[in-house]
Amino acid sequence: MHLPSLLTTVAAAAATASAASLVITPRQSSTTLTVNLSQKYQIIDGFGFSEAFQRAYNIYNLAEPKRSALIDLLFNTTSGAGFSIVRNGIGSSPNSSNDWMNTILPVGPATAAAAGNATYVWDGKDSGQLWVSQQAVKYGVKTFYANAWSAPGFMKTNGKDSNGGSLCGVTGAKCNSGDWRQAYADYLVKYIEFYQAKGVNVTHLGFLNEPDFSTSYASMQSNGQQSADFIKVLYPTLQQAGLSQVAITCCDATGWQTQATMTNALKSAGVENQIGVITSHTYTSGISGTQPTSRKIWQTEYLDLSGGWSTSWYSNGGAGDGLTWANNIYTGLTTGNLSAYLWWVATQDKATNNNNNEKLILVDGGNYFVSKRFWAFAQYSRTVRPGAVRVGVSGGSTLKSTAFLNADGTVVVNVINSGAGAAALSVAGIKAAGAKAWITDAANDMTAATSATVGSDGVVSGVSVPGRGMISFVLTTAA
Numbered sequence: 001m002h003l004p005s006l007l008t009t010v011a012a013a014a015a016t017a018s019a020a021s022l023v024i025t026p027r028q029s030s031t032t033l034t035v036n037l038s039q040k041y042q043i044i045d046g047f048g049f050s051e052a053f054q055r056a057y058n059i060y061n062l063a064e065p066k067r068s069a070l071i072d073l074l075f076n077t078t079s080g081a082g083f084s085i086v087r088n089g090i091g092s093s094p095n096s097s098n099d100w101m102n103t104i105l106p107v108g109p110a111t112a113a114a115a116g117n118a119t120y121v122w123d124g125k126d127s128g129q130l131w132v133s134q135q136a137v138k139y140g141v142k143t144f145y146a147n148a149w150s151a152p153g154f155m156k157t158n159g160k161d162s163n164g165g166s167l168c169g170v171t172g173a174k175c176n177s178g179d180w181r182q183a184y185a186d187y188l189v190k191y192i193e194f195y196q197a198k199g200v201n202v203t204h205l206g207f208l209n210e211p212d213f214s215t216s217y218a219s220m221q222s223n224g225q226q227s228a229d230f231i232k233v234l235y236p237t238l239q240q241a242g243l244s245q246v247a248i249t250c251c252d253a254t255g256w257q258t259q260a261t262m263t264n265a266l267k268s269a270g271v272e273n274q275i276g277v278i279t280s281h282t283y284t285s286g287i288s289g290t291q292p293t294s295r296k297i298w299q300t301e302y303l304d305l306s307g308g309w310s311t312s313w314y315s316n317g318g319a320g321d322g323l324t325w326a327n328n329i330y331t332g333l334t335t336g337n338l339s340a341y342l343w344w345v346a347t348q349d350k351a352t353n354n355n356n357n358e359k360l361i362l363v364d365g366g367n368y369f370v371s372k373r374f375w376a377f378a379q380y381s382r383t384v385r386p387g388a389v390r391v392g393v394s395g396g397s398t399l400k401s402t403a404f405l406n407a408d409g410t411v412v413v414n415v416i417n418s419g420a421g422a423a424a425l426s427v428a429g430i431k432a433a434g435a436k437a438w439i440t441d442a443a444n445d446m447t448a449a450t451s452a453t454v455g456s457d458g459v460v461s462g463v464s465v466p467g468r469g470m471i472s473f474v475l476t477t478a479a
């Protein structure tokens with residue numbers, strides 16, 4: 001399905017190219033993009049995905065050499081996307097059948113007062129997520145976001161991990177079994193310790209997922225005040241466990257506006273300084289500005305819910321198009337002031353596919369099929385590395401450009417061209433010593449653009465961003 005359509009695209013592009021060479025058109029003047037390293041914005045933590053809900057097994061169960069090739073595609077910084085963040089679901093369910101993620105505390109103590117005697121059970125798999133995380137570690141990934149969808153049912157007002165309910169002990173949630181906040185904090189610490197023992201350091205911890213949404217799978221309700229009530233317990237618990245380096249996130253709300261309301265409530269409750277990262281999804285409302293916080297901000301889950309499975313780069317601006325996602329990431333990095341942008345799941349198989357775009361990669365029948373959304377992420381993720389600072393870039397009013405200074409001193413310029421015609425580019429404002437560039441469009445998946453040259457003045461030229469395409473420059477600068 002995928003391969004023939006790609007070959008057709010390449011053939012069509014080649015035909016267009018040779019036809020165009022017969023037409024004599026005036027040489028287009030190039031657009032100059034000027035980088036300003038003195039104009040500094042947010043620090044970037046990275047780009048990532050989740051393999052929660054048992055999706056990790058789509059990779060784990062692939063026969064070699066495909067399994068290693070798929071891991072390489074996800075994490076390799078030379079030939080793959082170089083994803084730098086993995087978001088793991090902390091299970092709260094009694095078992096791992098279907099989409100359930102099992103908990104490390106399947107049998108709860110009768111009361112919160114007895115929680116000190118809790119018997120944790122580590123199955124060594126964590127719904128396949130541990131193995132994927134260990135592969136990521138091998139590729140140098142350092143950021144692991146452990147995120148609970150819910151506390152175990154016995155800690156909640158409704159007695160189950162699904163269908164909403166609240167954590168017993170927060171404002172307005174009284175339970176006969178007691179106040180379970182400390183037990184939930186201890187439980188989350190225990191999860192981190194299980195991972196640590198297996199060589200994976202959890203760096204970010206979320207105790208909520210879509211707390212404004214109640215559904216048939218793991219879900220727990222929480223408003224800003226109730227979240228603050230728990231953070232006041234979780235923060236000192238992490239400190240006492242020697243995990244002060246783990247950043248607390250909050251609150252993975254379904255949309256940007258809901259999260260903004262919660263962010264303001266967290267500030268009013270006095271816990272902003274105990275939070276490492278404000279996290280939001282963008283289903284019910286998109287990024288229209290930054291969050292009202294001085295903390296870092298991540299967009300931690302989004303996908304195209306509306307379209308059928310698509311591997312197209314540009315199909316009239318469809319929701320699943322690669323180019324659409326390049327634009328979404330751009331908006332997040334600029335308007336949203338984001339330090340990280342995460343897609344939902346990397347993979348799905350045919351059984352869970354439902355002909356949708358929940359995934360970046362379809363795994364099916366021992367094979368996998370890569371969407372262009374994956375390559376939109378790769379253009380940013382491979383080039384803009386953790387610790388990069390977003391800096392100023394101007395010029396090219398019809399282009400969407402972002403620039404970054406990586407921790408290793410390289411300067412990155414990412415350019416999206418939503419117009420139909422190619423645009424010749426020059427990059428100025430820094431004194432480049434070397435230039436590499438990669439292009440993604442309908443016919444290319446991060447293809448190296450070998451024509452980039454550096455003038456004696458340090459200005460980079462010789463390359464174009466294709467119509468409806470994206471180019472990423474990585475420039476070394478003169479010492």
Ligand SMILES: *[C@@H]1O[C@H](CO)[C@@H](O)[C@H](O)[C@H]1NC(C)=O
Binds near residue numbers: 036037038039392
């Ligand atoms: C670069 O950014 C700095 C900081 O915002 C600003 O003061 C300076 O004027 C900018 N330089 C140019 C050439 O625009």
Ligand SMILES: *[C@@H]1O[C@H](CO)[C@@H](O)[C@H](O)[C@H]1NC(C)=O
Binds near residue numbers: 076077078079138139
């Ligand atoms: C990443 O890919 C490159 C090029 O294929 C390869 O040389 C390198 O070994 C890979 N890195 C890892 C960590 O496997």
Ligand SMILES: *[C@@H]1O[C@H](CO)[C@@H](O)[C@H](O)[C@H]1NC(C)=O
Binds near residue numbers: 093094096097100
């Ligand atoms: C697994 O757990 C879910 C969630 O509690 C439950 O609905 C389901 O019946 C359980 N399945 C089995 C086989 O125990």
Ligand SMILES: *[C@@H]1O[C@H](CO)[C@@H](O)[C@H](O)[C@H]1NC(C)=O
Binds near residue numbers: 113114115116117
């Ligand atoms: C924990 O279990 C021990 C042994 O059964 C018991 O003596 C103790 O009271 C229990 N502690 C709590 C807090 O329930």
Ligand SMILES: *[C@@H]1O[C@H](CO)[C@@H](O)[C@H](O)[C@H]1NC(C)=O
Binds near residue numbers: 137199200201
């Ligand atoms: C995880 O953290 C421990 C303790 O800080 C450290 O010794 C170890 O090297 C880290 N592991 C990785 C893979 O970063």
Ligand SMILES: *[C@@H]1O[C@H](CO)[C@@H](O)[C@H](O)[C@H]1NC(C)=O
Binds near residue numbers: 042337
């Ligand atoms: C952007 O986020 C950073 C934290 O990453 C914060 O310090 C800065 O104030 C934010 N900028 C704006 C304009 O909100």
